[in-house]
Every structure is written in C-alpha cells, then in structure tokens.
Amino acid sequence: MTRLNQLQTSFPDFGIDGILITSMPNIRYLSGFASDEPGVASLLVTDTAAFLITDYRFDEQAQEQCAASGTEVVVRDRAHETLGQTIRRLTSDAGTTRLGFEQDRLSYTQWQSITQDLNSGTEGFQPLSGIVERLRRKKDPTELQHMRKAAALADASLDQLIGLLRPGMSEREAAVELEYALMKRGSEGFAFPTIFASGPRSSLPHGMPSNRVLQAGDMVTIDFGAVVEGYRSDMTRTLVIGKASAQQREVYALVQEAQRLGVESVAAGIPCSEPAQIVARFLGQSPYARFAGDGLGHAIGLETHERPYFTDTEATLLEAGFVMTVEPGIYIPGWGGVRIEDDILVQAQGSESLTTFTRELIEIA
Amino acid sequence: MTRLNQLQTSFPDFGIDGILITSMPNIRYLSGFASDEPGVASLLVTDTAAFLITDYRFDEQAQEQCAASGTEVVVRDRAHETLGQTIRRLTSDAGTTRLGFEQDRLSYTQWQSITQDLNSGTEGFQPLSGIVERLRRKKDPTELQHMRKAAALADASLDQLIGLLRPGMSEREAAVELEYALMKRGSEGFAFPTIFASGPRSSLPHGMPSNRVLQAGDMVTIDFGAVVEGYRSDMTRTLVIGKASAQQREVYALVQEAQRLGVESVAAGIPCSEPAQIVARFLGQSPYARFAGDGLGHAIGLETHERPYFTDTEATLLEAGFVMTVEPGIYIPGWGGVRIEDDILVQAQGSESLTTFTRELIEIA
Known part of the structure; x- marks a missing residue:
C-alpha cells in the first residue's frame, strides 16, 4: 500500500x-x-x-x-x-x-x-x-537507507574533525571545519544549527559555537547532524582537550553507562517511558543526580525532532522501524557537561545504532 | 525614539x-x-x-x-x-x-x-x-553596518571562489567551496540556499547546485548571501567558463546595461514601480524581450525577501535607508541565462551599492 x-x-x-x-x-x-x-x-x-x-x-x-x-x-x-x-x-x-x-x-x-x-x-x-x-514514525527500507547514509556521513565527518582539533582553535573555527566536512561528503545541509561548546560552556545543552578558544583541560560537546534526501542524523560526542581529569573521567563514565543502559532497553513493544525511566533511575542514584538533563531523546526522520519523545510519561509503544535518539547528559554549571547521543533503529528483536562513532572518551593530544 | x-x-x-x-x-x-x-x-x-x-x-x-x-x-x-x-x-x-x-x-x-x-x-x-x-524598511546606522559587513563577506568569498573554479569541478563542489569561504570569513550561515547553475541549467532562476560538471563554454549563475548579526546580503553574478561566445557577450552586455539603468534610477522619493518599468522598457525593446525575468528586486534586511518589491505596479515611495536588490535577468531555455544582482542602499541623494564585486564579464581561464 x-x-x-x-x-x-x-x-x-x-x-x-x-x-x-x-x-x-x-x-x-x-x-x-x-x-x-x-x-x-x-x-x-x-x-x-x-x-x-x-x-x-x-x-x-x-x-x-x-x-x-x-x-x-x-x-x-x-x-x-x-x-x-x-x-x-x-x-x-x-x-x-x-x-x-x-x-x-x-x-x-x-x-x-x-x-x-x-x-x-x-x-x-x-x-x-x-x-x-x-x-511517518515507522521508517521503510528506502528511508532507512537515507538515514544510514546520513549517519555514516556524520561518523566520517566527526572522525575527520578530530584529526584537525587542537588547542588554540576557536569553537567557531572547529564547527566550520565540521560543517565543511559534512558538505564535502555530500550532506545536503545541516540537520540543525551545530552545537559546539567547550570548557565551562559545555554545560549549555544548546551552546552555539562562540569565539572561545579551545585549551588543555576543556571538555568539548559536539552535537550535529547530516541530511541525505531530506533525512537527518543527530549525534553528540563529548571529548577532552589534553588529558582528562579524574572527575572528567568519572562524569564521562557515568553518562556512557547511562547511554548504554538506555540503548539496551530499546525494543519493540515497550512504552517510550521505559528507557526514560531506566536512565533517570540510574542517574538519579549517582552523586550527579541533580545535574542530569531532562528527557532522554526523540524520534528522528525527515525532521530532526519528531514524535514520540522518550519522557517519563510517554505511553506510545515502540515499533520496529522507529528511529529514536538516546542522549542522556550531565550538565554542571561552571564546570562543564557531558552528553552522548546516537540514533537507534528499533528492530523486531533488539535495536541497531545507525551512528557508530566510538563512545569511549577521546583525549585530543 | x-x-x-x-x-x-x-x-x-x-x-x-x-x-x-x-x-x-x-x-x-x-x-x-x-x-x-x-x-x-x-x-x-x-x-x-x-x-x-x-x-x-x-x-x-x-x-x-x-x-x-x-x-x-x-x-x-x-x-x-x-x-x-x-x-x-x-x-x-x-x-x-x-x-x-x-x-x-x-x-x-x-x-x-x-x-x-x-x-x-x-x-x-x-x-x-x-x-x-x-x-523595518528604513535601516538605521547599526543595521547598515551589519549589512555592509555581510555584503563585504560575500564580495570576498566570491573572489576566493573564482580563484578555485575550473572545468571538471561539479556545481555542488563549487557551491560547497563558496559556502565554506563564507563561513570561514564569519558568515553566520547562508541567507538562502545557494543557487549555482551552469550551462543550460543557468536558465533556471532558482537552480540548486547539481552534480553537473563545469565545462568550457558554460555560463554559470551564482546567487548567494551572507548573514551578519541576522542581516543578509544577496548577490548574483554570471560568468563564463573559458572564452565567451559572441551571443554570450551580447546577452551579458544587455543585462549589465539593464542592471546599470535600474541601479541608476534608484532614488529617494520615486515609487518602486519606476525602476521596474525603466528596466522592463529597456529589455522589452531588445531581441531577447520574451526571455526577460519577472520583477526587478526586493527589499532585504533581517529577512532575504522583505517588502516592498520592485514591480510594475508597486506604488510605495523609496526612502533613504531602504535597501533593495536590483536583479534583472535574461533566461533562455536550453541555452542558459544571465542575472546580475546587487544590494542598493537608497540615500537622500542617489544610492550606494553595498555589494561591490565587478559587474564586468569574467571568463574563467
């Protein structure tokens, strides 16, 4: 039909x-x-x-x-x-x-x-x-083909950017290089305005690239997306310029585990509230509970933000073919923040992450 | 106030x-x-x-x-x-x-x-x-400062692109380089989706960059804009890859003269219909009359297309501080097109073009 x-x-x-x-x-x-x-x-x-x-x-x-x-x-x-x-x-x-x-x-x-x-x-x-x-919630094979391509473009572009990042570069300069990499690889534009926030600014969930210069010790949050045949990707990674401190490692590991739990809980037949509650419970027991962000993610496709959302109260049942972001974060004002986000395809059995860039902490030498 | x-x-x-x-x-x-x-x-x-x-x-x-x-x-x-x-x-x-x-x-x-x-x-x-x-029609000195900066960014970025253009490059590749130049120079984004149309495609007034490869003999229409503090520029230039033919020179000279007449007629106190009529009359007497585009231009500022428009019937009187595009064009299906566009600031006496890139025909060796 x-x-x-x-x-x-x-x-x-x-x-x-x-x-x-x-x-x-x-x-x-x-x-x-x-x-x-x-x-x-x-x-x-x-x-x-x-x-x-x-x-x-x-x-x-x-x-x-x-x-x-x-x-x-x-x-x-x-x-x-x-x-x-x-x-x-x-x-x-x-x-x-x-x-x-x-x-x-x-x-x-x-x-x-x-x-x-x-x-x-x-x-x-x-x-x-x-x-x-x-x-539009259930994506068909053609749509998934475009979404896989958008995700792959984003993976490769971030990899290229990481080869260029160095202390002394401004957030803006770095964001421009990332966007250039996306366009060169065939992205039709950007899924949304690129978020690039370093140092204390990384605690801003929607920090637009500024003229702040990257320096050793900064955490850097990068949230961006490609567009292929109108279909979007949306991925976030947080990395450290230089050597990560003990606390940076601690917060990163916490978010990484929260994201893993969230992704693992995604399956056809469960309500959207379930992954949200699982992650909220996990972060709620941590010493950083009060710094955990709201909402775990959203559906994505021809628009970056589609329904349903992963919230505590969303009753919609996940079905095979839905694509959802899973993006927990810890945001500590004045210190910085960590968010890790992937695009997850719900399958009849389990799920598949369309974005595949490493979730391990990267330190930029 | x-x-x-x-x-x-x-x-x-x-x-x-x-x-x-x-x-x-x-x-x-x-x-x-x-x-x-x-x-x-x-x-x-x-x-x-x-x-x-x-x-x-x-x-x-x-x-x-x-x-x-x-x-x-x-x-x-x-x-x-x-x-x-x-x-x-x-x-x-x-x-x-x-x-x-x-x-x-x-x-x-x-x-x-x-x-x-x-x-x-x-x-x-x-x-x-x-x-x-x-x-919003009358721009104040602060707004004009941003608009001058957006126009200067566009001028410099086009100049940089022209140094890179060569046969064998695709429209898409060229458009990406232009957009990269804009961003590197500080544009906040693009005023509108960049138009880049070559060869017969240059007759499409809104031709999006395709995978068509530039080749000797092509006319190329480039229409793009920078954004500074939200204020936009909007400029079009048409150039030739290799040596221009006699007919290409003829059509280009016609549009160049039409644009000059349009720009020269802009002055505080006249109705918007006047420049539109002057240019329509001039092109209407040419052998290419039936290929002349509709409408001569539009106001520009925080939005790319603002009112008033330069049309045959628009009665609004121009005032000092208005910024208007003047963009006549000849579009010949199957052959190609020429458009030249600048952003013109209406002054108490005469006018000033914010975009200053040469209007002479450029041939890309």
Missing part, C-alpha cells in the same frame, strides 16, 4: 473525505515534492487522488518529483486564483465535502482565506493534528 | 493598545532576542512595556539579549501555564483590552488556543499584518 493509500484509508477514522497538507516534510513524504520553503506548494488528497498545488516556478521540479507517487501537479496562477479557489474547484470535482487541514501548519491568514473561499461550514474544513506524522 | 516606542506610537492607528509579536525577525528587531526557531519566544508589547515570553531553556540568552531594549523576560513554565494564560495575566495587569496579533505568523492552533484563554471577544484579539515590517 502506498503512503497516499495509507493516508486515504485512515480518512474514516477522522470523519473526513479529504485533507489539505501544508507541512513541507509531510508533502515530501506523501508526494515526493521536496522543498523546505513553506508555502511554495500544498497537497490536496481526496478519497481517490492527490494534487500538488504550486505555481509555474516549481512546475518542472514538481512534475519530476511527483511522478512516482502518482500525484497530479496543478499549476495555479497566483494572480488569478487564490489557493482557496483552487481547492474549491478540485474538491468540488472530487465530491469532497469534509476536508481536513493541518491545524499546526496553517496560519490564521491562510485558514481565514480558505474558509471564506470554500464557504463549506465548520464541518467542511476541519482542524486535525499529527495524521501524517503518525504514518 | 526606540523601536519599541515607534511601535507603541502606532497603536492608535490600528485601534489597539497592545500587540503580540510571533515573527522571529520582528522579535529580534524589537527586543534583541535572536533565534531562527519559530515558537521559542513571543513578544508582548503593551502601551508602556514589552515582555519576552520564553521558557527556562532560553532564559539566560534572553536576559542578555533583551537588556538593551528594556524588554522584560518572562519565563513561562510550559507544563503549568499555556501561552494564552501568560498573555492574559500580563495584559490584565497592563490594562490592555484590544490586543493585536500577527495574522500571518500565528498558526490556527495557536490562534484558537490563545483566543480561548483570553476570552476577550473579536475586538480583544485582532488580526493585523505588516506593522513591524513597515518599521
């Missing part, structure tokens, strides 16, 4: 007979049309067909990318037809009377304008949330 | 006594809080105060960045208070009864949730568009 068919099959559950998709990753997933720029296209899925509505600038790209999914490209002349009018024309032809829309991905202006054009009452245009995102 | 005061002074014109800002560039412009991630903060401006509403993760950053604007940071505990409840508490304290919101920058979900929490009727929460964007 194609992705579009899967979506159409779920329509009765939501009391709709069509849906307007405006999230760009969802449009890509269903139709093949790839753009990160919100608004350049919308996807209308009726009971029996799918229409990518765009304008002349993206016609050629859309024709090429939508062919495999059987999505029909509709070129709208923006000067003469509003998006709502195009939708009205297509839904009227298809006999669609209860159209859903993605309520988190439509602006107030768009909602108001389309509502006016459709003139179909509240039932005719219904807010919905997370429908396509649910389908 | 501060930017916040300017905004507050305009409240009566819109029948409001407060406004909720959710556009990240607008939040940055008014408060100083800098993030590209929608949703991590909102800015509530009342008659007498401004509140940046965020969560604990961004508290430290917000305190630091908002101090200069006098914006108070309000840390919301997302588990115990919705955004709407926080807004209700703050507006109730301030006596705000007619709150505006940015209708293009609020999702249906957010709008519905805040509307419910405020429970203040239609007049209590009013859709508005472009209020802060209007203030």
Whole structure:
C-alpha cells in the first residue's frame, strides 16, 4: 500500500473525505515534492487522488518529483486564483465535502482565506493534528537507507574533525571545519544549527559555537547532524582537550553507562517511558543526580525532532522501524557537561545504532 | 525614539493598545532576542512595556539579549501555564483590552488556543499584518553596518571562489567551496540556499547546485548571501567558463546595461514601480524581450525577501535607508541565462551599492 493509500484509508477514522497538507516534510513524504520553503506548494488528497498545488516556478521540479507517487501537479496562477479557489474547484470535482487541514501548519491568514473561499461550514474544513506524522514514525527500507547514509556521513565527518582539533582553535573555527566536512561528503545541509561548546560552556545543552578558544583541560560537546534526501542524523560526542581529569573521567563514565543502559532497553513493544525511566533511575542514584538533563531523546526522520519523545510519561509503544535518539547528559554549571547521543533503529528483536562513532572518551593530544 | 516606542506610537492607528509579536525577525528587531526557531519566544508589547515570553531553556540568552531594549523576560513554565494564560495575566495587569496579533505568523492552533484563554471577544484579539515590517524598511546606522559587513563577506568569498573554479569541478563542489569561504570569513550561515547553475541549467532562476560538471563554454549563475548579526546580503553574478561566445557577450552586455539603468534610477522619493518599468522598457525593446525575468528586486534586511518589491505596479515611495536588490535577468531555455544582482542602499541623494564585486564579464581561464 502506498503512503497516499495509507493516508486515504485512515480518512474514516477522522470523519473526513479529504485533507489539505501544508507541512513541507509531510508533502515530501506523501508526494515526493521536496522543498523546505513553506508555502511554495500544498497537497490536496481526496478519497481517490492527490494534487500538488504550486505555481509555474516549481512546475518542472514538481512534475519530476511527483511522478512516482502518482500525484497530479496543478499549476495555479497566483494572480488569478487564490489557493482557496483552487481547492474549491478540485474538491468540488472530487465530491469532497469534509476536508481536513493541518491545524499546526496553517496560519490564521491562510485558514481565514480558505474558509471564506470554500464557504463549506465548520464541518467542511476541519482542524486535525499529527495524521501524517503518525504514518511517518515507522521508517521503510528506502528511508532507512537515507538515514544510514546520513549517519555514516556524520561518523566520517566527526572522525575527520578530530584529526584537525587542537588547542588554540576557536569553537567557531572547529564547527566550520565540521560543517565543511559534512558538505564535502555530500550532506545536503545541516540537520540543525551545530552545537559546539567547550570548557565551562559545555554545560549549555544548546551552546552555539562562540569565539572561545579551545585549551588543555576543556571538555568539548559536539552535537550535529547530516541530511541525505531530506533525512537527518543527530549525534553528540563529548571529548577532552589534553588529558582528562579524574572527575572528567568519572562524569564521562557515568553518562556512557547511562547511554548504554538506555540503548539496551530499546525494543519493540515497550512504552517510550521505559528507557526514560531506566536512565533517570540510574542517574538519579549517582552523586550527579541533580545535574542530569531532562528527557532522554526523540524520534528522528525527515525532521530532526519528531514524535514520540522518550519522557517519563510517554505511553506510545515502540515499533520496529522507529528511529529514536538516546542522549542522556550531565550538565554542571561552571564546570562543564557531558552528553552522548546516537540514533537507534528499533528492530523486531533488539535495536541497531545507525551512528557508530566510538563512545569511549577521546583525549585530543 | 526606540523601536519599541515607534511601535507603541502606532497603536492608535490600528485601534489597539497592545500587540503580540510571533515573527522571529520582528522579535529580534524589537527586543534583541535572536533565534531562527519559530515558537521559542513571543513578544508582548503593551502601551508602556514589552515582555519576552520564553521558557527556562532560553532564559539566560534572553536576559542578555533583551537588556538593551528594556524588554522584560518572562519565563513561562510550559507544563503549568499555556501561552494564552501568560498573555492574559500580563495584559490584565497592563490594562490592555484590544490586543493585536500577527495574522500571518500565528498558526490556527495557536490562534484558537490563545483566543480561548483570553476570552476577550473579536475586538480583544485582532488580526493585523505588516506593522513591524513597515518599521523595518528604513535601516538605521547599526543595521547598515551589519549589512555592509555581510555584503563585504560575500564580495570576498566570491573572489576566493573564482580563484578555485575550473572545468571538471561539479556545481555542488563549487557551491560547497563558496559556502565554506563564507563561513570561514564569519558568515553566520547562508541567507538562502545557494543557487549555482551552469550551462543550460543557468536558465533556471532558482537552480540548486547539481552534480553537473563545469565545462568550457558554460555560463554559470551564482546567487548567494551572507548573514551578519541576522542581516543578509544577496548577490548574483554570471560568468563564463573559458572564452565567451559572441551571443554570450551580447546577452551579458544587455543585462549589465539593464542592471546599470535600474541601479541608476534608484532614488529617494520615486515609487518602486519606476525602476521596474525603466528596466522592463529597456529589455522589452531588445531581441531577447520574451526571455526577460519577472520583477526587478526586493527589499532585504533581517529577512532575504522583505517588502516592498520592485514591480510594475508597486506604488510605495523609496526612502533613504531602504535597501533593495536590483536583479534583472535574461533566461533562455536550453541555452542558459544571465542575472546580475546587487544590494542598493537608497540615500537622500542617489544610492550606494553595498555589494561591490565587478559587474564586468569574467571568463574563467
């Protein structure tokens, strides 16, 4: 069953007979049309067909990318037809009377304008949330191929960076070299703004690269990701410039063991809360309990942060094909922090880490 | 008068006594809080105060960045208070009864949730568009300093790339080197996805870098931008690999002259339609009239594409301090294209090009 068919099959559950998709990753997933720029296209899925509505600038790209999914490209002349009018024309032809829309991905202006054009009452245009995102949780072999490639790119790029790192280099300079390595190896961009935080700054979970210069004794946290065919990787490693102190070794070993426990607990059929609780319990018994970070990880795919999340209370059951990050951390203000993160594919039996870079403590001579 | 005061002074014109800002560039412009991630903060401006509403993760950053604007940071505990409840508490304290919101920058979900929490009727929460964007059109000396720096970075990076370009290199490889040069020189990222299109592909106005290999006789269109303190540059140059043919020279000279006419016509007090019409008339009389691109340019600043645009019908009068791109192009399907683009600062007398890279045709030996 194609992705579009899967979506159409779920329509009765939501009391709709069509849906307007405006999230760009969802449009890509269903139709093949790839753009990160919100608004350049919308996807209308009726009971029996799918229409990518765009304008002349993206016609050629859309024709090429939508062919495999059987999505029909509709070129709208923006000067003469509003998006709502195009939708009205297509839904009227298809006999669609209860159209859903993605309520988190439509602006107030768009909602108001389309509502006016459709003139179909509240039932005719219904807010919905997370429908396509649910389908996206289980990755298929093609998606996994892209995700493996993104993970491998990240592994190799970090390895290359470590050969370049030396005291005297700034966080910014180092981050630029890492990003250059990613691009040279074929990453389509960066999964998110690269985090590169050294010394006391390594206690900032989201420390952007600064002009701080690396020096002996620094812990360095590097959190970054590659993109392949839209699919992302997300990996964190923490290393030490020079020789690690006894306390640095102690904190590192603690996080390393927490991450191992978290990864080992991942399996199809367990709720997302379980790995989160296991790791929280382990770190909670350590002398660094009050410095442990919140949340253990998140799903990843066409977006860096997808649902479900690994939190204490998340009841969603893991299924084979989910890819989840496992990223415990200890963050000690004024001293520094350690985080280790991998992308874990849930399998029918156990799991597999897509990112494979060593989790042992690296000391940069 | 501060930017916040300017905004507050305009409240009566819109029948409001407060406004909720959710556009990240607008939040940055008014408060100083800098993030590209929608949703991590909102800015509530009342008659007498401004509140940046965020969560604990961004508290430290917000305190630091908002101090200069006098914006108070309000840390919301997302588990115990919705955004709407926080807004209700703050507006109730301030006596705000007619709150505006940015209708293009609020999702249906957010709008519905805040509307419910405020429970203040239609007049209590009013859709508005472009209020802060209007203030942002005239750049002040600090903004111009950042924009000059972004333009200079772009100039120097293109110069460096041209030293590296050679037949046999792919578009992708070349684009990666350009982006690396930008980052090494201190660009915070890229103003937009770099366009790098060679040979027949150069007729695509938005050609993303492909694996096509550069070869003698290719025209190459390069359109890219740097970012400094959030401010963008946007420049296009077209060059030839090897010796230019007679027709390549002819088309290039035509676009070069069109761009010169466009830039020369820019002056405070004229409507935006005037440069657009002058260039359209000039290209319309040429043998390549039917291959001329639409639209002559756009304003630029914290966003790459800001209003107003240079179109045939745009009545907005240029004012000193506006920065506008001038980017005519000829795009001949199957043959190739030429575009030349600079960022032009409107001055009280005449104008100044922030980007200064040569507009003469470059042939890559």
